[in-house]
Amino acid sequence: MSLKEIAAELNKFSSVLIFCHTRPDGDTLGCATALKIAIEKKGKKADIICDSAVPEKFGFIPAINSVVNNVKELSCRYEAHVAVDCSVEGMMGETYYHFVKSNNTFNIDHHISNSKYAKFNYVENRAACCEIMYEFLTVGGFDIDEEVSTCLMLGICTDTGYFIHSNVTDSTLFIASELLKRGAKLHEIGKKLFKSQKKARALLYADVTSKIRFYLDDKLAMISIMKQDLEKFDATSDMTEGFIDFPVSIEGVEVAVSILENKPNCYKISFRSSGKVDVNKVAASFGGGGHILASGCMINGFFEDVKDKVIRAVSLYL
Ligand SMILES: [Mn+2]
Known part of the structure; x- marks a missing residue:
């Protein structure tokens, strides 16, 4: 299935739960927060779950404080479950047992080793899953505003080591440029995550x-x-x-x-x-x-x- 077809499938649902991988990094969190904000902008419900705590350093990312760590904290059932940046089921940790409870599971990922564990799978070898998410939101008719742009830029920066790894392609820079145009806080990401530590x-x-x-x-x-x-x-x-x-x-x-x-x-x-x-x-x-x-x-x-x-x-x- 094409990314556009998968986006059309997800657009059918009005409540979505987004799953991050354990020991979350900037890419899985960037994808999740971007998708949550974009879905909510359409007047729908979206929440994020992650098996482990969000590292403090990501505190400046929009919607990051809404990530819950336990299924018990969820207030409702969701029509669709979306895993982002998870190559195999196990990467979701304990939350995987909840992931499979939905009949409408989505898997959006950039790891070549992905085991295609969902009903709808989109896997492409890209520098960051956030690159795919940018295209997903674009073809799905979502608004990529300043906040969404910052979230997506986060994953691109962290998975490329701030544009230094060999996985950087022309599409990485093209997408980063589009995100910057929309107000992504590139400098803040660089300063807080690459030039500062405890x-x-x-x-x-x-x-x-x-x-x-x-x-x-x-x-x-x-x-x-x-x-x-x-x-x-x-x-x-x-x-x-x-x-x-x-x-x-x-x-x-x-x-x-x-x-x-x-x-x-x-x-x-x-x-x-x-x-x-x-x-x-x-x-x-x-x-x-x-x-x-x-x-x-x-x-x-x-x-x-x-x-x-x-x-x-x-x-x-x-
Ligand atoms: Mn990644």
Whole structure:
């Protein structure tokens, strides 16, 4: 189905619940808030649900305070359920059990590994899901005002590392330009998200990067963040977003890996490739996925075993 046909399907409904992925980033939140505001402007009802708390740093984004974390907080039933930026059902966390309760499920995403779990699926390999959402709102006849533009710009900025990743295309810049024309707060996004951080994050970053390890002839650089590291600096796990950009920036490094302790013996692994290695395949070998240059998965086990498994998996693709 084309994006226009999917937009026409969604336009049939007057109440929509939007699902973000767990540990929400700027892209999933940007898509969700943009869609909510745009739907409400048509005089309809729209709400956003996300399994985990919204990081404080996104506080300046329009409608962000309306995101609920638990189905119990919802006041009504919704005719349609829309997942944004979720490549697989599991990315919605616990809220997935609620997602499937609707007969009208939508899946709008930009991960090539998307498992097409909804009734209406639109998946395209783009720099950010917010790029797709911009086109969705355009073909769906929604008003893209200043607030919506800022929300969409957020996802484009965060998923491209402020227009620096190799996923940036002419359409990324074209859409960013259109959003800027409509009043998107590009400078504020840059200042608040890329040029400012909490002291706890800075101290954690210094500590984590000082313990960087190299494997496979220095082609693999690895950082790890344990619960006790977070506690030491009074930091939260969402503060580690972007840490992996440092090891992957090192000359000669083909793959960077970040191992984040999620709970005892359960680790969230993030992969970044500097270009040659398809880390989507590496993550897929552990049941995860993502993009060619950025992917992730969860692995259970003791830290040393998890680390060894990751090194072995990466070595197969070097
Ligand atoms: Mn995304």
